[in-house]
Amino acid sequence: MSNTVLVGAQWGDEGKGKIIDVLTESAQVVVRSQGGNNAGHTIVHGEHKYVLHLIPSGILRRRKTCVIGNGVVIDPVALVAEIESLSGQGVQVDAKNLLISDCAHLVLPYHRLIDEQREIRKGKHKIGTTKRGIGPAYGDKAARTGLRMGDLLDPAFFSEKLQARLRENNSILRALGAKPVSFKRVESAYLEAGKKLAPLIGNTVVYLHGAMAAKKNILFEGAQGTFLDLDHGTYPYVTSSNTTAGGACTGSGVPPHCIGKVIGVMKAYTTRVGEGPFPTEDQEISRMLHDMGREFGATTGRARRCGWFDAVATRYAQMVNGIDTLAVTNLDGLDSLKRIKICVGYRLDGKELRVPPSDNHGLARCTPIYTEMPGWQIRTDKVLKFSDLPVAAQRYLKKICELTGAKLEIVSVGPGRSQTMFI
Numbered sequence: 001m002s003n004t005v006l007v008g009a010q011w012g013d014e015g016k017g018k019i020i021d022v023l024t025e026s027a028q029v030v031v032r033s034q035g036g037n038n039a040g041h042t043i044v045h046g047e048h049k050y051v052l053h054l055i056p057s058g059i060l061r062r063r064k065t066c067v068i069g070n071g072v073v074i075d076p077v078a079l080v081a082e083i084e085s086l087s088g089q090g091v092q093v094d095a096k097n098l099l100i101s102d103c104a105h106l107v108l109p110y111h112r113l114i115d116e117q118r119e120i121r122k123g124k125h126k127i128g129t130t131k132r133g134i135g136p137a138y139g140d141k142a143a144r145t146g147l148r149m150g151d152l153l154d155p156a157f158f159s160e161k162l163q164a165r166l167r168e169n170n171s172i173l174r175a176l177g178a179k180p181v182s183f184k185r186v187e188s189a190y191l192e193a194g195k196k197l198a199p200l201i202g203n204t205v206v207y208l209h210g211a212m213a214a215k216k217n218i219l220f221e222g223a224q225g226t227f228l229d230l231d232h233g234t235y236p237y238v239t240s241s242n243t244t245a246g247g248a249c250t251g252s253g254v255p256p257h258c259i260g261k262v263i264g265v266m267k268a269y270t271t272r273v274g275e276g277p278f279p280t281e282d283q284e285i286s287r288m289l290h291d292m293g294r295e296f297g298a299t300t301g302r303a304r305r306c307g308w309f310d311a312v313a314t315r316y317a318q319m320v321n322g323i324d325t326l327a328v329t330n331l332d333g334l335d336s337l338k339r340i341k342i343c344v345g346y347r348l349d350g351k352e353l354r355v356p357p358s359d360n361h362g363l364a365r366c367t368p369i370y371t372e373m374p375g376w377q378i379r380t381d382k383v384l385k386f387s388d389l390p391v392a393a394q395r396y397l398k399k400i401c402e403l404t405g406a407k408l409e410i411v412s413v414g415p416g417r418s419q420t421m422f423i
Contacts, residue, residue, distance in 0.1 A: 002261050003260050003261075005222070005261070006265060007243065007244060008222055008243065009226055010266050010314065012223075013297065014329060016222060017052065018044070018415055019327045028065065031252050031254075034222075035134070036054065036074065037074075040053055041223075055083070067099045067100075069251045075132070076106065099204050101149065105146040108133070110165075110170070114136045152191065153201060166180075222245075226313075226320060229244045229320075263409065266314055266317075266326060268334055271307070278307060279313075280343045281306070285307060285308065312356055315405055326404060328412070334396075408423050409423055
């Protein structure tokens, strides 16, 4: 296994956590390079279910090193809580298996409050954020006013910077009609979290280059999905980081020529959480999947919007990310259907499109052009080999990969490790 970037090829929630967990068996290092605790990866081991928000999925396997890179924004109090939750479930987390970049920026309480107030004021035009403060934290990073994990290692310096930032942000909160944040409470909670995390914080760029020199295989774990990318997604209904493959390099300090492979994860259908255009959204398939107990967000618990497979969007994702191979998840979610639709094009103002419009207004007005394929109406959740899948399921998988422009590598038919086929 070469150094591999794994990205979501849709709007996030594609099942990346499960696929990363499976791939980690062949990797020595797992890196998270962007996003914050607005992401959630659900992993099922036997009867145990783990929901991870900041810590890479490799933490659930022994003798693996997990790295939270410089491109991530971190709420240190939430990170300590996540570590303690995993410890309570028997998962060891310490300096032997988790390293945190000293350059990763902090998410502070005023970021969350500003995030919430901005959403409230947008009304029906809200973006649908998780209100975890991710956007405002990245905003401070871009404005060069943010605090970083390394600042927690120097309490006096951290307190001085925090006071200055609170003066400015409390004035913003008052103007928005929200209560100001207490300096003492934030200082106490964050320095306490910093004390617990201190053994894990350091220069992760140096560590990763040392790992590459030692010929260790590195797996880069993407959060969210291609169409939530700040530059290439359905702006402004996006997240605040680069969720595409290039973000793995900038968010970790590993240069592009050291990446050997890009795997795109996509569901056998399409989902998204939050607001924004979604051409193939379909109420019938949404009801079916929700009635099955599927498609509820790991972070927010919100019901995901569901629709038919969108080959236009995923073909564009393949282009932007340079996806070499595909991992298709949730195939078993379609087991009961007699006919299955695939979006092969969009129609906008009388014209047929084979790539998504860059502007949000245009995408919202697109109507999907569908082709149909027969379903298989046979349970697939216990199938262990691709050749044992129903013929109609094999044909469907081959068709969506052909339309996407990348080779099929992995098929998942359930949350468990054993419910995974390598092609």
